[in-house]
Amino acid sequence: MPDKMLLLKDLQELDQELSRLGQENRKLEAEQAALEGDLERVRSMVASLTADIDQLEAQRREYNQAFAVEQENVRKAEGRLPTIKTQKEYVAVLKEIDTAKKLNKEIQDRIQEKTAEIDSLSRDRLEKEEELAAVSARVQERQAVISGKLKETGGEVSQKSGQRDSLLSQLPLPLRKRYQLLMERRGGMAVVEARNGACLGCHMHLPPQLYNSLFRNGEIQACPHCSRLLFVQAAD
Numbered sequence: 375m376p377d378k379m380l381l382l383k384d385l386q387e388l389d390q391e392l393s394r395l396g397q398e399n400r401k402l403e404a405e406q407a408a409l410e411g412d413l414e415r416v417r418s419m420v421a422s423l424t425a426d427i428d429q430l431e432a433q434r435r436e437y438n439q440a441f442a443v444e445q446e447n448v449r450k451a452e453g454r455l456p457t458i459k460t461q462k463e464y465v466a467v468l469k470e471i472d473t474a475k476k477l478n479k480e481i482q483d484r485i486q487e488k489t490a491e492i493d494s495l496s497r498d499r500l501e502k503e504e505e506l507a508a509v510s511a512r513v514q515e516r517q518a519v520i521s522g523k524l525k526e527t528g529g530e531v532s533q534k535s536g537q538r539d540s541l542l543s544q545l546p547l548p549l550r551k552r553y554q555l556l557m558e559r560r561g562g563m564a565v566v567e568a569r570n571g572a573c574l575g576c577h578m579h580l581p582p583q584l585y586n587s588l589f590r591n592g593e594i595q596a597c598p599h600c601s602r603l604l605f606v607q608a609a610d
């Protein structure tokens with residue numbers, strides 16, 4: 375096998391390994407993003423419940439203020455009763471007190487409703503907060519594993535890229551370009567074995583003269599069908 379062919383074979387192995395590592399990295403990064411998404415989903419549920427509770431509490435505060443105002447009105451009206459001179463005025467003030475009390479009862483009902491809603495949403499929020507803590511723990515644990523793996527594959531990638539650069543630098547430029555073009559166009563396989571008279575890249579039969587020339591350790595030959603660069607095993 376020509377020396378350059380040995381180089382190309384090694385180069386292709388490195389490229390395939392680098393591509394595998396790249397795929398692995400992308401998978402890990404996608405998993406990382408999915409985990410962030412899980413966390414964010416629960417976090418936003420908690421935030422939305424908190425916003426709802428805040429709004430209900432603000433409404434309850436308003437009712438409480440209205441209640442205090444009406445209570446004060448009742449107190450004032452009742453204070454006026456002993457000073458009243460006429461029966462007509464007396465009845466009018468009693469009616470005023472009655473109306474204010476009725477209004478207060480309605481306000482109290484509203485306050486109770488708001489309190490019940492707040493309690494119910496607070497229970498939901500507590501549940502979601504517990505879920506958030508559980509998801510958070512699971513995500514953190516998995517993130518630690520993922521970043522460990524990413525670090526590992528990152529190291530492997532830079533080591534193999536270094537080896538790849540050194541191999542590439544030993545090839546003449548036209549051959550390098552030819553190899554790279556074939557890698558792109560032939561699904562990451564530029565260098566293939568020829569066996570039993572056929573190219574194992576495209577499985578087409580090779581012209582016998584071409585096939586036989588591969589055993590004479592001479593020039594690099596390409597498959598006339600798929601253009602891949604051919605080599606033969608010494609034992610063949």
Ligand SMILES: [Zn+2]
Binds near residue numbers: 573576577597599
């Ligand atoms: Zn072929």
